[in-house]
Amino acid sequence: MQRGSRNSQDLKLFNRLLVRNVIREKAPVARFEIARETGLTPSAVTVIVNDLIGEGAVSEMRLGRSTGGRRPVMLGINPKAAFVFGVRLQKNQIEMAIFDLGGTILNKELQTLDTSDPTEVVEEIGGYFDRAIIESDLDRKKILWCGLASPGLINSHSGEVVRSSNLNWLNVPIRDLTSHRLDGMPVQLEHNVTAAALAEMEYGVGKQCMNFISINLSVGISAGIILDGRVYRGDSGYAGELGHMTLFPVGGPRCACGQYGCFEAVCGVNRVLERIKTEVRSVDVETIGIHDVVAGSLSRNPQVRNILEETGGLIGIAVANLLSLFNPSMIVLSGELSKADVLVNAIVAKAKQMTFDEVSSSVRIVTTEMKKEPQLIGTYVTAMKKVFMLDHWV
Numbered sequence: 001m002q003r004g005s006r007n008s009q010d011l012k013l014f015n016r017l018l019v020r021n022v023i024r025e026k027a028p029v030a031r032f033e034i035a036r037e038t039g040l041t042p043s044a045v046t047v048i049v050n051d052l053i054g055e056g057a058v059s060e061m062r063l064g065r066s067t068g069g070r071r072p073v074m075l076g077i078n079p080k081a082a083f084v085f086g087v088r089l090q091k092n093q094i095e096m097a098i099f100d101l102g103g104t105i106l107n108k109e110l111q112t113l114d115t116s117d118p119t120e121v122v123e124e125i126g127g128y129f130d131r132a133i134i135e136s137d138l139d140r141k142k143i144l145w146c147g148l149a150s151p152g153l154i155n156s157h158s159g160e161v162v163r164s165s166n167l168n169w170l171n172v173p174i175r176d177l178t179s180h181r182l183d184g185m186p187v188q189l190e191h192n193v194t195a196a197a198l199a200e201m202e203y204g205v206g207k208q209c210m211n212f213i214s215i216n217l218s219v220g221i222s223a224g225i226i227l228d229g230r231v232y233r234g235d236s237g238y239a240g241e242l243g244h245m246t247l248f249p250v251g252g253p254r255c256a257c258g259q260y261g262c263f264e265a266v267c268g269v270n271r272v273l274e275r276i277k278t279e280v281r282s283v284d285v286e287t288i289g290i291h292d293v294v295a296g297s298l299s300r301n302p303q304v305r306n307i308l309e310e311t312g313g314l315i316g317i318a319v320a321n322l323l324s325l326f327n328p329s330m331i332v333l334s335g336e337l338s339k340a341d342v343l344v345n346a347i348v349a350k351a352k353q354m355t356f357d358e359v360s361s362s363v364r365i366v367t368t369e370m371k372k373e374p375q376l377i378g379t380y381v382t383a384m385k386k387v388f389m390l391d392h393w394v
C-alpha cells in the first residue's frame, strides 16, 4: 500500500519535471504542444501547468498563432522565478556572476588576486556574493545553486580539486568549502573547459554538433571533449589535460606541474609573454600583458607576430593529433590566445596540413562566438542542470 503511494508520488514528480523541462526547451510553447511532447493528457498538463504558474515558476507570455480555433496562450519559464550563481576560477583570477533563469547576468565581477590559498579564494567568493545580492536587491533564498568551474584534475563526485598546478592546489575540497561559506547553498564543481564545452553545446557553435572539442588557450591549456553528444570525462574524470601532453621531453621549459616540455609550458600565455619579453626589442617588460599582445599595439609588431605564428604552429600539432584521434566535426578555440588571428590561422594551417584529407576536410576549426567568457556561461549551464532537477524552486 505504502509502496503504491510512493510510486504515484514519484510519477507525479516525474511528470512535473517533464512538463517544466519541455517548457524550458520549447518556450514559447502552448499547452496542447506540451501534451503532445510529453504524452500526458491535456487535463493532466493543465493541472501541472496551473501549479507551476501558481508558484511563479512558469508564466503566460502571449497568444500564439491559431490553428483553426482560439489562439493558444504561450508559456515560458519565468526568468525571475529563481537565480543561480556562477564562479570561474583560473590562476590569479576569479570571475563571478549572478544569473537569472533566462541566462541574463544581473551582477558580475572579475577579481585579480593570489589564488594559491583556497581559504582566501572562498572568502573572496563569499564576500562578492554578499555584496552582489544587496546590490541587485535579491532574496538569498531564491539563489538555488552555484556552478563552480576550476582548472586542474577535478573530482566532480567528491567536489575536490585533486590537483591543479596553476592554482597550486592539492586535494582541496572546494565544493564543500564554498557551500559552507554560502550558508549551505549547493555547489556543483566542474572542470573549467568542460564547462566551456557545455556552454558551447547549449548556446554556442556546438549546438548542432555531436562530436566536438573545446580548447582553452590561456595560462593553462585544456580540452573539453564532447563525444556522441556527451562529455567524455575518462575513467576518473581527468580526461582533457591537453596542456600536460609532452611536446619537448628533452630541453623543453619546465612546466608548473614539475615536468619538462609540457605543451602548456611551451604554448601557454606565460611562455608567450616570456618569449616576447626576452626576444622582442623595445618592449616594456614591466607593463606588458597578454591583451597588448593579442589585440593591442604589440599585435602589429612583426617579431611578436612571428612568436604568435610559431606558437600557433605548435598548437596546430596538438590539434592535428586530436583530429586523428577523435575525428570531431569541430574544434572550438577560446581563451586569451584565441583572440590573436595570426596564431589561430597558424593552428588551422598546421592542423590541416598534418592530418589526412578525409579527416581535415570535414572539420571546422573556429573561435568561440560567445560574447561572454564560455567558461562563465558554463557555470550557469552546470547550475541550471541541477536547478531543473529540483522539485520546487521556492
Ligand SMILES: [Zn+2]
Pocket (backbone or CB within 6 Å): 243, 244, 255, 256, 257, 258, 259, 262, 263
Ligand atoms: Zn605539465
